[in-house]
Amino acid sequence: MSRRTATAYTEQPWRIHEFTQDFTVEDVWSFRTPGAGPDDFPTMLAAMRAGGGLAKQPLPARFLFAVRWKLGALLGWDKPQAGVGRRVASLRDRLPDDLRSAPRGHDDANMPLKPVYELPIESTRELANKTVHTVMHLGWVRGADGDYELRMTVLVKPNGRFGRLYMSAIAPFRYLIVYPALTRQWERAWRDRDRLRDAGESS
Known part of the structure; x- marks a missing residue:
């Protein structure tokens, strides 16, 4: 994995640019997928799902997420009225008709x-x-070596001054613990995609 500049996201012809102009690019990262071709994005997504979510993260990352959800429960950060469709409208409300009918x-x-x-x-x-x-x-992008790679972009719209302070406070944990753990998990999922697929089909 490597951290990228915002232009690694903004210069790509992705549909998301059409309806997220009021969001800020927080992070852009690329993940190695050796041997990947232009049609392998669904394969990568399936491998990521088969490779497990938070439960398969290393202990430090799981601990951080557990602390975050505990704090959210105690302080009311994650109540339904603060979520999508309540405090903010879903991005789905902004989608053009062709994207709204997409999976x-x-x-x-x-x-x-x-x-x-x-x-x-x-x-x-x-x-x-x-x-x-x-x-x-x-997003799925052709890398400098000719293989395709996974690129992840995090866009944010902080909720006022409190939201901006929160994003600043968690930045070191994202860079030092969360993203490195995510990299190992996702890149390993790509390497093990055939084994994970076979295991899923046999279960």
Whole structure:
């Protein structure tokens, strides 16, 4: 994985640019997928799902998420009235007709971010709470070595001054713990995609 500048996201011809102009690019990261071709984005998404979510993260990352959800419960950050469709409108309300009729993507009750749409080369999920409205965009891009790679962009709209302070406070934890753990998990999922697929078909 490597951190990228915002232009690694903004210069791509993705549909998400059409309706997220009021969001800020917070992070852009690329993930290695050796040997990947232009049509392998669905394969990568399936491998990521088969490779497990938060439950498969290393202990430090799981601990951080557990602390965050505990704080959210105690302070009321994650109440339904602070979420998508209540405090903020869903991105789905902004979609043009062709995207609204596209598949949303896989929905997992254990995944905090909920699907908005999924296309052959991009996928979008969103989450809102008392601190921020955030969007995770996954895109499929040809890398410098000729192989295709996964690119993740995090877009945010902080909820006022409190939201901006919150994003600043969690930045070191994202960069030092969360993103490195996510990288190991997702890149391993790509390497093990055939084994994970076979295991899923036999279960």
